[in-house]
Amino acid sequence: MSSLGRALLPFVAVSLGTWIGLGRPAPAAVTLRMHGAARPESSHGEDDPPPPVPARERVPFTFDGDGVSEPAPPWPQSNIDDSTQRAWLLSEGPFHPSNDGRRLVTFTFDDGPSPENEPALLAILDKHKIRAAFFFIGQYLQGEGGRAVEMRECARRIVESGHYVGNHTMHHRLLSALPDADALPEIDASADAIERATGIRPRLFRPPYGALDDRLELALHDRKLELMLWNIDVQDMKRSDPDDVLLRLKQELEYHQGGIVLLHDVHGPSVKAFHKLLTWLESTPWDPIHPERRGWDIVDLAEYMRATAASPQPYASREDLEKARARRAEAVAGGSADQLPVNPLQTSAADPVTAWPSIRAEQ
Numbered sequence: 450m451s452s453l454g455r456a457l458l459p460f461v462a463v464s465l466g467t468w469i470g471l472g473r474p475a476p477a478a479v480t481l482r483m484h485g486a487a488r489p490e491s492s493h494g495e496d497d498p499p500p501p502v503p504a505r506e507r508v509p510f511t512f513d514g515d516g517v518s519e520p521a522p523p524w525p526q527s528n529i530d531d532s533t534q535r536a537w538l539l540s541e542g543p544f545h546p547s548n549d550g551r552r553l554v555t556f557t558f559d560d561g562p563s564p565e566n567e568p569a570l571l572a573i574l575d576k577h578k579i580r581a582a583f584f585f586i587g588q589y590l591q592g593e594g595g596r597a598v599e600m601r602e603c604a605r606r607i608v609e610s611g612h613y614v615g616n617h618t619m620h621h622r623l624l625s626a627l628p629d630a631d632a633l634p635e636i637d638a639s640a641d642a643i644e645r646a647t648g649i650r651p652r653l654f655r656p657p658y659g660a661l662d663d664r665l666e667l668a669l670h671d672r673k674l675e676l677m678l679w680n681i682d683v684q685d686m687k688r689s690d691p692d693d694v695l696l697r698l699k700q701e702l703e704y705h706q707g708g709i710v711l712l713h714d715v716h717g718p719s720v721k722a723f724h725k726l727l728t729w730l731e732s733t734p735w736d737p738i739h740p741e742r743r744g745w746d747i748v749d750l751a752e753y754m755r756a757t758a759a760s761p762q763p764y765a766s767r768e769d770l771e772k773a774r775a776r777r778a779e780a781v782a783g784g785s786a787d788q789l790p791v792n793p794l795q796t797s798a799a800d801p802v803t804a805w806p807s808i809r810a811e812q
């Protein structure tokens with residue numbers, strides 16, 4: 450075992466305890482926490498306006514798949530008390546304490562639904578037998594106009610195609626900047642709109658910009674909502690070239706060795722990049738017969754949560770995680786980053802991520 454591994458063992462033990470309910474960390478202090486603060490900014494800056502209603506450009510894909518899979522199974526029973534802590538730790542990516550070679554990837558699509566891109570996206574998902582999770586903005590599902598009707602039909606097709614749906618608030622506002630009187634209806638009105646449109650009241654919740662404070666974490670807990678963040682974000686909404694999106698997705702996935710991927714189905718280049726990414730992932734599949742070979746395993750969000758709960762990140766709490774991020778940032782700024790493994794969470798320095806089929810040649 451590497452010295453890093455030995456150093457992390459106590460944290461693994463504490464974290465495992467947390468996962469199975471042996472010791473819930475103390476509640477965090479009341480401060481604004483911006484998801485991903487130690488990494489590049491996420492796809493929307495907090496000052497950005499809400500995303501526009503998706504444009505009517507259609508991604509030119511044609512598949513014969515009818516888009517219908519098995520219905521999504523009910524969301525597994527989970528300990529809602531630990532939901533937020535788990536979500537923050539998972540925003541660092543999956544942890545790989547053993548050399549099982551399995552690199553989990555799961556896909557989430559935000560800011561839709563998007564009637565223009567959904568036929569292509571659903572066909573791609575169907576063809577590759579992937580169950581994704583879609584986080585809807587409630588306001589798109591409201592109203593009597595033709596566009597609202599189209600949006601609701603689209604949302605229903607997504608559900609009927611077997612995907613998970615989640616709540617991404619009513620108007621995509623920065624919840625932590627709103628008083629309760631405005632923030633709570635953002636959650637509840639969206640849940641109502643999604644339920645009216647699809648018949649499903651989402652269990653999953655994703656805050657716009659990943660921003661949440663303790664007051665809102667409590668509100669999610671009261672509503673038995675499961676916080677769902679991400680660890681792979683390539684700011685796809687700001688990129689118009691699918692190959693650019695693709696390259697960055699590959700880099701992030703290699704760096705984190707898998708994780709929860711955030712993409713936007715309203716953005717045509719993202720759908721195209723996603724399609725190409727699947728070809729790349731499927732070219733190095735995980736093979737349980739040969740665990741010594743690392744490979745990608747595309748799973749749905751429920752399976753991802755189950756699998757990562759068995760191997761949680763080696764931190765007892767979000768505070769510990771953020772301290773580790775700060776240490777890493779310091780090492781990078783101080784020029785000693787080469788003393789760190791490529792990704793301190795995933796591998797030892799002797800087992801660098803660069804052992805993967807390198808994507809550098811494509812740059």
Ligand SMILES: [Zn+2]
Nearest residue numbers: 559560657658
């Ligand atoms: Zn969003």
